[in-house]
Amino acid sequence: MSQTAQSQTVSDERVKEMSALRRALIRPELGGLVGTVAVFTFFLLFAFDSGMFSSQGVMNWSTVSAQFMIIAVGACLLMIAGEFDLSVGSMIGFSGMMIAILSVTLGWPVWLAIIVTFAMCIVIGALNGYIVIRTGLPSFIVTLAFLFILRGFTIYLPQTIERKTIISGVRDVAEGDWLAALFGGKILTGFFTWMGQAGLIETFERGTREGQPVVDGIPMLIVWAIILVIFGHILLTRTRFGNWIFASGGDAEAARNSGVPVSRVKILMFMFTAFCACVFATCQVMEFGSAGADRGLLKEFEAIIAVVIGGALLTGGYGSVIGAALGALIFGVVQQGLFFAGVESSLFRVFLGIILLFAVILNTYIRRLITGER
Amino acid sequence: MSQTAQSQTVSDERVKEMSALRRALIRPELGGLVGTVAVFTFFLLFAFDSGMFSSQGVMNWSTVSAQFMIIAVGACLLMIAGEFDLSVGSMIGFSGMMIAILSVTLGWPVWLAIIVTFAMCIVIGALNGYIVIRTGLPSFIVTLAFLFILRGFTIYLPQTIERKTIISGVRDVAEGDWLAALFGGKILTGFFTWMGQAGLIETFERGTREGQPVVDGIPMLIVWAIILVIFGHILLTRTRFGNWIFASGGDAEAARNSGVPVSRVKILMFMFTAFCACVFATCQVMEFGSAGADRGLLKEFEAIIAVVIGGALLTGGYGSVIGAALGALIFGVVQQGLFFAGVESSLFRVFLGIILLFAVILNTYIRRLITGER
Amino acid sequence: EGERYVLVSHAPDSDSWWNTIKNGIALAGEQMGVEVEYRNPPTGDIADMARIVEQAAASAPNGIITTLADYDVLKGPIMDAVASGVDVIIMNTGTPEQAREVGALMYVGQPEYDAGLAAGMRAKDDGVTSFLCVNHAIQQPTVGERCQGFADGLGVELGESMLDSGTDPAEIKNRVMAYLNANPDTDGILTLGPVSADPTILALEENGMAGDIYFGTFDLGDEIVKGIKSGVIQWGIDQQPFLQAYLPVVIMTNYHRYGVLPGNNINSGPGFVTADALEMVEKFAGEYR
Amino acid sequence: MNTRSIHEPIIRMINIEKHFGSVIALAGVSVDVYPGECHCLLGDNGAGKSTFIKTMSGVHKPTAGEIIFEGKPMHFDDPRDAISAGIATVHQHLAMIPLMSVSRNFFMGNEPLKKIGPLKFFDHDLANQVTMEEMRRMGINLRGPDQAVGTLSGGERQTVAIARAVHFGAKVLILDEPTSALGVRQTANVLATIDKVRKQDIAVVFITHNVRHALAVGDRFTVLNRGQTLGTAQRGQITPEELQDMMAGGQELVALEDSLGGTI
């Protein structure tokens, strides 16, 4: 090899060097970070005294963002693996409905209802993935079919079984259930009560809960969001499987030839997405005590938007879970912030569209810098 | 070249020959044709005496199918050119609302309102296309942004101007307008009246229109659908521009290198899609006399589904307008036919999903035979 | 015996309020020995609904029961149906005058604007001065009328107080909280059905305003009934959907069988359900109430 | 063929520069191409050969520099301009669309038109007939003109692309590594085609990494290195070994010489 070693130290005079700072900054999450800073700056300036940054206000947009995060993590990993899932929203409706039917209508113990529902969702996710892999059809089409099929059943089932499309009373049957508490409870309630007493956070001034702290704990929803983001981030960046996810999405054929079990990776990611949707639905059912046939409408788009704002590439092979989480945060803060700021609420959609456009353009620019893509 | 001529007549012993019949049958439209036959057979068997095939019934599903066709033609050409448009549904809502606001609220003459709205829609379509071309972003993202932006304005505008989300009275102001008649009128009314008098079709039994035929003409909606399908089909298969559409969707880079003005083709197709959406909206507004903020919801998916059922490839470069029209026909007949057959309406989505899956699998098989794709 | 009727609504598939309607027609169908089908546009698109009315007419039923969600859109198809010999009864939305215009036999329902107006006047009497209207179906024009009526009843401008809340419960809850946070002087809330009422109850419980702020809602449901019982909700406007579904079937059947027809329209609402006399309501909320 | 230099060059590329963001792909390259010559463009991977011919064929606009075509300065805004001026290009990464039929591919961007009344339609019959004929002449036996290009082998596709370029009466034919994926027979075919085209007084620009292919058909040789030209040599003025060293960026491949036995 001696004859080639001579080129070893030849640096390419045709490429300008990038500064170290610039290189440290240029990461997939950069767009998300910039967006987050921009959004917070904006609302700090224009809606500071609207209550948005009181403890209650913070809890308010945190909860909404956490919701987006839960589905964004699944959508993000799936998107990096090169597929996407339009049936997330219908899956949310479907799984919530299944829990309610199993526990309320059929009277099963809640923990069993939850476990069976999770199993069912994961199987449907696997089916989605299996069809995509076996037929080679775009996941857009396959999951679009499931969007309709699942929503159809979500409306049809309670209608024929219970003659309703909202089934309530889940909270009552879930009282004291160990598994339900994992989804519907709150943690650190003692700490918040103490903080309230110590005057560190506001307390209610009137009404039934006078004297209690306005925020009385961290809902499990947020805990789940944090756990899933951390899990997803570590899985993606620190494990062998994470490398396979990137590879499967970057070029399935090349990955397969290099020994990456692409089909398995993709199907598992479909299952994980279904799992996340199911977590979302379970938290929602446990918090609100009811399941409705209209739950989760358009959530698939919201998940995809959060992920894309967070810098992932729609065509796969590139992205970051942290970015997706920041995307979800931006989404949640903007949505709630506009209400705090008192903007006409129907304009929210307009803002969302514009932010989406700007975010992807920024992210595309960053990605090109990183990957040298043309 | 003499030395190469020797291989001229060598046929490849490694490929089995296909029969002539099989080759004649294998066309992009085949899936759509098979589906159409299947669907009609089904409903002829199971819903024959439900009124579905009475003159009124035929007019009913024809109208619904024609609606789908109008947007499917646009979506089909755009999809073959390698892009797609999720903002079609919002565009329908938006353009209907614009016509209503301009003509009713601002009191412009209806023909002017229609022309201005068309111009506006086509400009928005061009903008969609321009952003896609300039940024290189996937059209999914760009048009998703416009889905939200346009829907937002469709709700916001009437709300701030009129404090309602529905604006009625278009029919009254459109009375006698020459351009409105092109969208809301009916043709062949004389012929149908004669048929009614001759007892060839049923007549109304009572009320103000006693004695008139139940179907008193072909609505312009259907005329538009037929014109657009014929136009689209000829454009695609018989013109130079049609070849460019295929080329742009098949491989934009290769097409550009061969001298095809890819950007122009794609932007024009976005504009044409917007035009089709606007035709749809104008026909609707002129027929029903009002515009609502909820018009066109999910129509983008319905258009895409019709096109895909009709055999086009989601990733571009392959498809047929006739196929898309057949897809729209299948869609319309199934949707209305299930009502005629008295099927629980929430199951419609389940059927739709399943039909979609089967149709694409069949189409994929056919396409592989045609293109030798692997 | 065996008459066939079709009920056409304007509601999207997911709107749970329409269950009671479905249950009402099922019961009436069973009792009268007739067949009643329920149809609706899957996305709630009223133009699609017009096609369904046309379709229903083409399937030659004995009668059609339909809402008049948008007079302009539905006028034509309904008049055609009437002209081709199908009897029509208007239910739920619309007004008695419009019902007469299109040639329907009668109208059974609760004019939305009037109901909102009545509610607004009642709230005004109870001392409400500013309000939040939580609209979970901003794209459906009819329900928005309630907010307008309520505002007029109160004698205030609707302005920014109609909130486009979406249908996701967590978002509704948090948007309500955000709004109340940003507009602390709001002293009344109007929700337009269980979809928006249920999360609003939770929002009020969470921010401590439950029972403190004036809260009225349209329509009933499990949670709403509980809310009325516990004092979080002052009243629910019950338009008695059961009657809107049940009565037209019964009336139409009797009309077809014996030629009898009530001489007047029937207003099934607005009836204010308050904490008194909740027992039956509680038992059947969401099913027959 | 040394006589070429007394002709006027058909195309003169003067001091062409091309920058992509922070990458300088071409740092001032000048090349003249004469009618009837086969001008070989050689060089290492990434030397800028493809970029250079892309500025010639209108795909890229040069950042700086001038293009003189038939004595007049030219500005190609897109490939259509270059094609209609008579510059046909077969790009390195195939310029064929697999899902489309051979005949549609053949005429892509140059569709023959047929007038019916005031309207112009794509003349499919003519296109099919011409395609079949041209393919037969190149030794490729199609199932039919509507056979999809996706069903052809790589070599066959390359041949279609070349046949297309030749058919449209190019004055300059640019071939970017046309032989790199081809078998021996297909390669021979392509080289023979180049030879034939050259004899019709068409200028051929031929990019290759294969010294022997270059020497087999080339009249003049320009070597690019890291975005700059190392100069142009006439056939006979340069030995294969010299050429090879230049192609490798001026680095001699000493250690390999023995075991590989000469030029690669």
Added chain:
Amino acid sequence: MNTRSIHEPIIRMINIEKHFGSVIALAGVSVDVYPGECHCLLGDNGAGKSTFIKTMSGVHKPTAGEIIFEGKPMHFDDPRDAISAGIATVHQHLAMIPLMSVSRNFFMGNEPLKKIGPLKFFDHDLANQVTMEEMRRMGINLRGPDQAVGTLSGGERQTVAIARAVHFGAKVLILDEPTSALGVRQTANVLATIDKVRKQDIAVVFITHNVRHALAVGDRFTVLNRGQTLGTAQRGQITPEELQDMMAGGQELVALEDSLGGTI
């Protein structure tokens, strides 16, 4: 190197057939590969070379036929099986993922693990270090291990793929037209690498269309034609001209001989 044939072959492919729907890509091909030899697989476009080595590397399952690896019959269900058995492949169409970093690509499918408690993590430090080192040994100077492969030139990518295959201690290294898109220097590099690898007693299967490249490093030559083998020849038993004729499917390229001067 003729002594190889007294060894046991490391892999024996016996009567391999492969059908794709109505296309018969391989109609019974038998090849033995010995450790330490460079076995060249030659043949026309579409002869079935890629298909053949894909059955060897577990990408395709043969329709019929047997694979004997180290004396035992083997069934590869997917490429992982072949890789873990010691068969590394550099596929014709690059097996690199442009959006991923060089180090992630290098270890794709073979990620080094580091245990932290009961959990196993991707050992990025080790991966980065190994990648930098191996790349330096191949003469490629990376900006850093996290540089995306998309920013490398075609030749550099090819080199990464080969370095990867070699690094993972393959017993059989399969290279499918590794030199077809490479410049002279990169080609020399690849050929030298093949030579080096062979000397480590690894079996190399080398597919090329270039007779000279084959002759430079090949010990034995198998020619495929239309899915069948035309037989295997030892180095020295065959002249370049014979080989070339066989590669062209047995058709002599008479007319070109003169102007092209010998083998292509």
